[in-house]
Amino acid sequence: MSFNRRLILLLAGWIPTGAIYYVTSYVSEPVWIVPETRIDGLIPFNYIGIWLYLLFYLFVPYAFFVSDKSTLRPMSYAFLLSASISGVVFVFFPSSMIYPEIQLDSFSAEVLNFVALNDTRNNCFxxxxxxxxxxCTLGLIHRGSNLRSIIILSITLLMFYAIIQTRRHVFLDLGAGITIGVISYLISNYVLNRKR
Known part of the structure; x- marks a missing residue:
């Protein structure tokens, strides 16, 4: 598949998803504070995790430009489906969390603070x-080699760890997001395969 086609599918999924995320953050005030669990307690807050957290912004384009062409449309559709499901929750069940104070004593802390200031404190769950x-992980490991799949899964787990480590999310809302991601990808893949 051509570079332009891959780029279109990436943008068609990612831009509306971002729009839904930010627009819904202004709809209502959060009524639920997502609690931390024992699992969160096992992962200490650390600024250094911001670098793995930001890897997300390279990981998504990488997935669309490297994945097998058969997974591109399911990935793009799954982005939209997961954003739609999440958007409904954001509007009717708005949430936030208790964010730790950031001491600006290192470059990593400065970067994390920049991310925090430019992100909404709502739409956590x-x-x-x-x-x-x-x-993206499901798209990348589809028909991929065993070695590549292991590497991708390892990177994915590191990013999930960093999401909690930087307290951009906690275990409950991350777990819910992962579940919605899996369901959205499976539904999109099933629907598109039925149309063939």
Whole structure:
């Protein structure tokens, strides 16, 4: 598949998803604070995780430009489906979380603070970040070599760890996002395959 076609599918899925995320953050005030669990307690807050967190913004384009062409439309559709499901939750069940204070004592802390200032404090549950990473991971490991699949899964787990480590999300909303990502990809793949 051509570069332009891959780019169109990437943008067709990613831009509306981002729009839904930001627009819904202004609809209503959060009524639920997502609690931390024991699992969150096992992962200490650390600024250094921001670098793995930001890997997301390279991981998504990489997935669309490297994945087998048969997974591109399911990935793009799954982005839209997961954003739509999450958007409904964001509007009717708005949530936030308790964010730790950031001490600006290192470059990593400065970067994390920049991310925090430019992100909404709402729309925590479910984690759309987690959904999109999951969708891209499923697309990348489809028909991929065993070695590549292991590497991709390892990177995915590191990004999930960093999401909690930087307290951009906690275990409950990340888990919900991952679940929605899996369901959205499976539904999109099933529907598109039936049309063939």
């Amino acid at each position: 479910p984690s759309l970040h987690g959904s999109l990473i999951t969708i």
